[in-house]
Each structure stands twice: as C-alpha cells, then as structure tokens.
Amino acid sequence: xxxxxxxxxxxxxxxxxxxxxxxxxxxxxxxxxxxxxxxxxxxxxxxxxxxxxxxxxxxxxxxxxxxxxxxxxxxxxxxxxxxxxxxxxxxxxxxxxxxxxxxxxxxxxxxxxxxxxxxxxxxxxxxxxxxxxxxxxxxxxxxxxxxxxxxxxxxxxxxxxxxxxxxxxxxxxxxxxxxxxxxxxxxxxxxxxxxxxxxxxxxxxxxxxxxxxxxxxxxxxxxxxxxxxxxxxxxxxxxxxxxxxxxxxxxxxxxxxxxxxxxxxxxxxxxxxxxxxxxxxxxxxxxxxxxxxxxxxxxxxxxxxxxxxxxxxxxxxxxxxxxxxxxxxxxxxxxx
Numbered sequence: 603x604x605x606x607x608x609x610x611x612x613x614x615x616x617x618x619x620x621x622x623x624x625x626x627x628x629x630x631x632x633x634x635x636x637x638x639x640x641x642x643x644x645x646x647x648x649x650x651x652x653x654x655x656x657x658x659x660x661x662x663x664x665x666x667x668x669x670x671x672x673x674x675x676x677x678x679x680x681x682x683x684x685x686x687x688x689x690x691x692x693x694x695x696x697x698x699x700x701x702x703x704x705x706x707x708x709x710x711x712x713x714x715x716x717x718x719x720x721x722x723x724x725x726x727x728x729x730x731x732x733x734x735x736x737x738x739x740x741x742x743x744x745x746x747x748x749x750x751x752x753x754x755x756x757x758x759x760x761x762x763x764x765x766x767x768x769x770x771x772x773x774x775x776x777x778x779x780x781x782x783x784x785x786x787x788x789x790x791x792x793x794x795x796x797x798x799x800x801x802x803x804x805x806x807x808x809x810x811x812x813x814x815x816x817x818x819x820x821x822x823x824x825x826x827x828x829x830x831x832x833x834x835x836x837x838x839x840x841x842x843x844x845x846x847x848x849x850x851x852x853x854x855x856x857x858x859x860x861x862x863x864x865x866x867x868x869x870x871x872x873x874x875x876x877x878x879x880x881x882x883x884x885x886x887x888x889x890x891x892x893x894x895x896x897x898x899x900x901x902x903x904x905x906x907x908x909x910x911x912x913x914x915x916x917x918x919x920x921x922x923x924x925x926x927x928x929x930x931x932x933x934x935x936x937x938x
Contacts, residue, residue, distance in 0.1 A: 732819030
C-alpha cells in the first residue's frame, strides 16, 4: 500500500468517525445520493464501463445500512412536497436516486432496496425504455475496450481528434480509466448528436454475441414500482443534454413529452426530473419548474429548505470512492 493511499484511509477513518455527529443540525437538511449502475463482481459490463458509474450489490447494501443508521430515508418528491406545503421535515433526510433506468437496477439494485426497505427514485429515459439502444459513452467504451487493427485505430483517433501517438491510436484495448478519460474529453468537445453520428459512421460495436438490453423495459419497471417503494422520475425522452444551444422545441419535447410517455405506461404522472449529464440552461430550468415538483443536477452538495427545488444538489457514489464504510461516510461529508 502506498503512503498516499494509507494517508487517505487515515483521513477517511477520522472524518467518518466525527462527521455524523455534526450532520443535519437544524433538521432541514436533505442529502440526495446519485447512483447509476449496480454490477456484481465479474459482470462483463465492468470491462467497458466508466469506473464512476457503478457499485456492487454488496456496496449498495452497505450504503443502505449506514443510511438507515444515520439518516431518515424518504422519497425525494415527498420531501419536496412537505417543504412546499409548509409541513415539518424529517430530521437528517436522505433520498436515494438512480439515473438512466439501467436493466441492472431491476436485476441487482431492486432486491437490495427491497430487502433494506429504503425508498428510491429511478430517472428513466422514457422513449428508450425496453429498446436495445446504447448511450454513446457505452458504445464508445465497448469499442475502445477491445483491440483494433492499425488502420481502424488511426481512423478512430482522427475522428475523435486524438493524437496519432495516443493510446487509442496504438490499437491496444484501453483500460477503464483510459476509456473514462476519452469519454469525458468527448463530452467537452462534441454534442450528443455529433458524437452519436460519428460513432455510427466510423465503426460498429464489437461483435461479442447477442448483446443484452442495457435498459429496463416497462414490465420490469411496473414490477419494481408496484408497491410504491420505488418511484419513477423523468430523465427526458432521449437523454438529450439541455444546454443553452438546444432548440426550444427540442427541449419542450424532451422535458414535457416524457411526462405523457411515462403516464401512459404507468398510469401516474412523474413529478421529479433529472437533467442529463447535469446540463441545464435557464430556459430548460424554467420549463422543468413549470412541469415538475423537483429536479436534480449533478452538482455536488446537500440541500436544505432554502435550496432551489428544481436545481437540487446530489452526492455521487460509486465503488471507487465508497467501497468501505469509512470511505462512504467521508464521501458524504465532502471528503473523497
């Protein structure tokens, strides 16, 4: 173990021992946790997924146990309703959320949530439910996680604007950390439409047999939500980033159009919203505010009664930063 890693563990342990004693003073705080995927050890998707995108079922179970000890678990929308109606807020509240509607949420997260009895909200991309669609970061990750011939590697490096002496251009399979860096770089330089079109044009996904569905279908969602412990929010219709450059009619279709799709399938109107990639413009936020009770971003932090209910902060957690109780608790405290 390196000295740096040892020091990090010492700091995490110290913070974890002290932080819970100071949390939630004033009893109006709300911690919102942000999860994405839940993948067991050995799951093939771990080979091509960004490290910051998943926890194991065991890590999730540990998180939920600690949350029940230190917080009052509550549905995000219920906390916001209590606030809007002037009701008393539960002490040291916590809401659990999952982004995107991954099928593994049904396969691996749901049994853990059910056993723990902790409420959760899953933000789904309504037009993609039940399809074999892959988000472009996953398409790119699968492409980069396997070896390529020299010509294909040069073409891919050129298309993505990466240097010929980069790891990508070498043709070797890239590590999850290298893939993560490449995806973040592409997010900064391309729109969703441009990078999707580029990937469709330059390469097919590697053929590794029949690919399973990435996302839940409506029957799986109905099964999860039947008892009310899991509720569904909107993550737009097609996972379009709501940047200032986005046309108003497209934003309206993504934000408002998803309501009708979800309501027609589940029989109830979604009241919570999640901004894809955390991106939001003033116009998009105003539209969300007109149609939803609350909305979450990817901005890190806690919320209280004075927070903007349509720009709520969250704390993202995944295996790399929260695999142990000390790491998890220190992460909630803003360390790590």
